[in-house]
Amino acid sequence: MAAGPEWHDSDMVFASKAGTPMEPDNLRRSWYRVRTVLPEPLPRFHDLRHTCVRLY
Numbered sequence: 001m002a003a004g005p006e007w008h009d010s011d012m013v014f015a016s017k018a019g020t021p022m023e024p025d026n027l028r029r030s031w032y033r034v035r036t037v038l039p040e041p042l043p044r045f046h047d048l049r050h051t052c053v054r055l056y
Contacts, residue, residue: 001007008019016022031045 003018006018010019010021012019012021014022014027016026028045035042
């Protein structure tokens, strides 16, 4: 909603601020920032995939 008419709906789980696919390096950097507030043991990004599969 913040992007307004600039938003491109790509049905991505992780999208850029404009809705386009996120660059892998940017996603990785964002994930490492999120990890700093998580309790031990720190999950790997790949662990999210397993979590999503189990929840589905």
